[in-house]
Amino acid sequence: MSHRLTPLAQSLPATVPFVGPEAQERQRGAPFAARLGANESVFGPSPLAIAAMEAAARDAWMYGDPEGFDLRADLAQHHGVAMANIVLGEGIDGLLGSLVRLLVAPGDAVVTSAGAYPTFNYHVTGYGGTLHTVPYSGDAEDPDALLAKARQTGAKVIYLANPDNPMGSHHTGATITDMLDRLPTGCLLCLDEAYADLAPPSAIPPISPDDPRVIRMRTFSKAHGLAGLRVGYAIGHPDLIAAFDRVRNHFGVGRIAQAGARAALTDRDWLSQVVNLVDESRKAIRDIAEANGLRPLPSATNFVTVDCGQDGAFARKVLAALIDDGIFVRMPGVAPLDRCIRIGCGTDADMARLRGALPQALARALS
Amino acid sequence: MSHRLTPLAQSLPATVPFVGPEAQERQRGAPFAARLGANESVFGPSPLAIAAMEAAARDAWMYGDPEGFDLRADLAQHHGVAMANIVLGEGIDGLLGSLVRLLVAPGDAVVTSAGAYPTFNYHVTGYGGTLHTVPYSGDAEDPDALLAKARQTGAKVIYLANPDNPMGSHHTGATITDMLDRLPTGCLLCLDEAYADLAPPSAIPPISPDDPRVIRMRTFSKAHGLAGLRVGYAIGHPDLIAAFDRVRNHFGVGRIAQAGARAALTDRDWLSQVVNLVDESRKAIRDIAEANGLRPLPSATNFVTVDCGQDGAFARKVLAALIDDGIFVRMPGVAPLDRCIRIGCGTDADMARLRGALPQALARALS
Incomplete structure (x- = not known):
């Protein structure tokens, strides 16, 4: 660094802490089929x-x-x-x-x-x-x-x-x-x-x-x-x-x-609709998780955090397999929270993709 | 202040340095007829x-x-x-x-x-x-x-x-x-x-x-x-x-x-058009200024700074009169630059308003 950064700026990590889904899409060479990792509202704005x-x-x-x-x-x-x-x-x-x-x-x-x-x-x-x-x-x-x-x-x-x-x-x-x-x-x-x-x-x-x-x-x-x-x-x-x-x-x-x-x-009506859609989707994620033997945590948000039942290394494998399969999700970064993956609420189509992908992702993680 | 601001934050001016035209409009109880004060492009986006x-x-x-x-x-x-x-x-x-x-x-x-x-x-x-x-x-x-x-x-x-x-x-x-x-x-x-x-x-x-x-x-x-x-x-x-x-x-x-x-x-075509429109408007502002005995400064921007020929107090009066008349303009804040007002390029309608308003604004400032 040829520039005279302040001592504080010089001390800060040079790594970029925020990798967006677009960067992951560029890396994998294909767009995600389901965008469920950034706690966005797939139901869109009013x-x-x-x-x-x-x-x-x-x-x-x-x-x-x-x-x-x-x-x-x-x-x-x-x-x-x-x-x-x-x-x-x-x-x-x-x-x-x-x-x-x-x-x-x-x-x-x-x-x-x-x-x-x-x-x-x-x-x-x-x-x-x-x-x-x-x-x-x-x-x-x-x-x-x-x-x-x-x-x-x-x-x-x-x-x-x-x-x-x-x-x-x-x-x-x-x-x-x-x-x-x-x-x-x-x-x-x-x-x-x-x-x-x-x-x-x-x-x-x-x-x-x-x-x-x-x-x-x-x-x-x-x-x-x-x-x-x-x-x-x-x-x-x-x-x-x-x-x-x-x-x-x-x-x-x-x-x-x-x-x-x-x-x-x-637009309070729209907000009510979104709240209902999120609630439906939370239920869907819970069902999908439980059908695969995983434990969904209670959620007061537009995502459901799912305990994968093992350690962080295992959850990271599940996450990687889902991402490989075109489903953008994220996970907590710190143990013991990192035994979980975090799945955002989505449309019925998103949930269908998740339902289809999760069994194989688990199988790959277990293999 | 009941909060423990840092010494630096505590030392900073509490005044708001940026008054927008909307605040001025609220104060005067009427929208501006011409918005020529913030060096925006009235010609709009592509x-x-x-x-x-x-x-x-x-x-x-x-x-x-x-x-x-x-x-x-x-x-x-x-x-x-x-x-x-x-x-x-x-x-x-x-x-x-x-x-x-x-x-x-x-x-x-x-x-x-x-x-x-x-x-x-x-x-x-x-x-x-x-x-x-x-x-x-x-x-x-x-x-x-x-x-x-x-x-x-x-x-x-x-x-x-x-x-x-x-x-x-x-x-x-x-x-x-x-x-x-x-x-x-x-x-x-x-x-x-x-x-x-x-x-x-x-x-x-x-x-x-x-x-x-x-x-x-x-x-x-x-x-x-x-x-x-x-x-x-x-x-x-x-x-x-x-x-x-x-x-x-x-x-x-x-x-x-x-x-x-x-x-x-x-959209390079749009940019070229804007550049031309800005140039036309710079000429119009120059003409209007000169017709009123003021000295327009050369401009390489989308505004023309106009020397009102006296001190800051006088320019501030001209500015106030234009604003009173519904024309949003600004001026340099520091002497000796503050002998000038700064007029943004505008549409033909904006220029017509300026042409109509400037003589009276000068008359009021001189009175």
């Missing part, structure tokens, strides 16, 4: 959102409103909070980056679960924070362990996804509010609720939007089927929300993105 | 790009390829460089943020011109860099002064926009390559070529894509009329380009964005 995006295409010469005023107003009304409680970002990924940048100086402690969302870890490492992990408890993140580790390390932030990715498990809202009440002073709970729309209502805690102890992350990428638009938002205390303006890419959420998200938010 | 974005809308449930492989392949072919020379970002704004993050540690020196692109300064400040400025020389950035200041301060980066925003001036490619040859060792030239498609060919220097001394920034936001999509790219040495993978928002350039940009790149 027709209203599609129409809004199409209409906005010819307006794409204009920057999007840097304040995202209309979308934030809609979201504020939807959630019954003030606009000052909401900041938009380029997906939750973008918001997590800004949040870490605001709170985590080099050496500051941050706590998460071993095997939880790697992009959060990427940002913590990227800003020089020190990441402390605690193991999952069974197949769920462990609030007590997270709190204890935060207390022990003086952590600035605890990351918790509820429902959880990659395991699909969830805690009740009561568990989350109890966790807030036991949060060490000065520690913020980053509550990633990407899958909130797909979870039982009991998983969503009632939290005052002005509660300074927590920031909640939401997205249009999951139930709303708009992963390719890059629109997420955070709900939190107005002081913390305002601080994002100090560091965020102000024009980062574009014009088509804002238009598509606004239309999606209005 | 019909091919519109069609591609419309077609991609229903695919928006899929994340965009995090490698942006197809678009980077197209860009590499277009520029005659390797894919390893190109990184995509959420507009040049996003790329400038990543570049500064990679190179500028707290206290590191960075050099730019007083009055040049404020978003670059925003990032330098945001990452704790120390910004050193040199004045423009006349209405152009001053390579000699930039180099001298970089030498004096041991700067990590020099920022230079060619053509320049907000003045519209440009240097020849020969001046830029000469500047490179005199660059202090270890200093990188960040060459912002957002307006390259609208400049005379002589303004674009021949630079080896593998030259480690410079990184060039390009965008689909200007001549390609896709500001609302957020697609920019940088061309540079493969080592530096690869380093972006350590910090960038890997999924930040979405699916519709990549599709629209790819189609736009193919």
Whole structure:
């Protein structure tokens, strides 16, 4: 490297942590027949959102409103909070980056679960924070362990996804509010609720939007089927929300993105349909897994994590065989979670392909 | 602030540096009749790009390829460089943020011109860099002064926009390559070529894509009329380009964005038409300015900066009167550049409105 990178940048891994399905398709020389690995919504966006995006295409010469005023107003009304409680970002990924940048100086402690969302870890490492992990408890993140580790390390932030990715498990809202009440002073709970729309209502805690102890992350990428638009938002205390303006890419959420998200938010019927389709598909994945002697874990998300019953090496073989067979799936990266593979909800055609492919994938993995 | 922001984040200005035209419209309670202030392309995107974005809308449930492989392949072919020379970002704004993050540690020196692109300064400040400025020389950035200041301060980066925003001036490619040859060792030239498609060919220097001394920034936001999509790219040495993978928002350039940009790149006819329309409109703005006794500056961009002939206070009055009259324009923020207002190229209808509004705006400013 001939350039004078900062010592921090120099210290960061040069490897690319995110391999997309397109890269895998290029490598295998063929497209996937089923795209079930990125927790996207194969059921697509609302027709209203599609129409809004199409209409906005010819307006794409204009920057999007840097304040995202209309979308934030809609979201504020939807959630019954003030606009000052909401900041938009380029997906939750973008918001997590800004949040870490605001709170985590080099050496500051941050706590998460071993095997939880790697992009959060990427940002913590990227800003020089020190990441402390605690193991999952069974197949769920462990609030007590997270709190204890935060207390022990003086952590600035605890990351918790509820429902959880990659395991699909969830805690009740009561568990989350109890966790807030036991949060060490000065520690913020980053509550990633990407899958909130797909979870039982009991998983969503009632939290005052002005509660300074927590920031909640939401997205249009999951139930709303708009992963390719890059629109997420955070709900939190107005002081913390305002601080994002100090560091965020102000024009980062574009014009088509804002238009598509606004239309999606209005289409509650579509969202209900998607929730039903996801539920049907979760059942289908469970049936397929059980028919093959595997144990599907309960899911409050648009994927089902399936325990392959052996170790990580075995699950990786199952995964590789499915990918070979044209079915894009992923798996947790850390033991003991990596005894599982993670299968996204899909169409009937997707489920038929899975049903056809899984027996052979298992046979290959066992051979 | 009840949250434990990092000392750096705590030190950053809480004010929002970027007021969009939509905020001004909300404030005045009426939309602008002419949108000529953000250097957008009122001529819109290519019909091919519109069609591609419309077609991609229903695919928006899929994340965009995090490698942006197809678009980077197209860009590499277009520029005659390797894919390893190109990184995509959420507009040049996003790329400038990543570049500064990679190179500028707290206290590191960075050099730019007083009055040049404020978003670059925003990032330098945001990452704790120390910004050193040199004045423009006349209405152009001053390579000699930039180099001298970089030498004096041991700067990590020099920022230079060619053509320049907000003045519209440009240097020849020969001046830029000469500047490179005199660059202090270890200093990188960040060459912002957002307006390259609208400049005379002589303004674009021949630079080896593998030259480690410079990184060039390009965008689909200007001549390609896709500001609302957020697609920019940088061309540079493969080592530096690869380093972006350590910090960038890997999924930040979405699916519709990549599709629209790819189609736009193919439509050279549309680009030629836009270049012609911009040139016509530059002439119209010049004529209108001169008819009102003002001095239009030469422009190699899609705006014309007009010297109002007095001080900043006077130009601000002219600007305010135009805005009052429904014409969105902006002006340089720093003396002595702020004796000017900056008027974007527009349609015939836009030009007619400007022609009608300017005499009265001047009269009001003089009163």
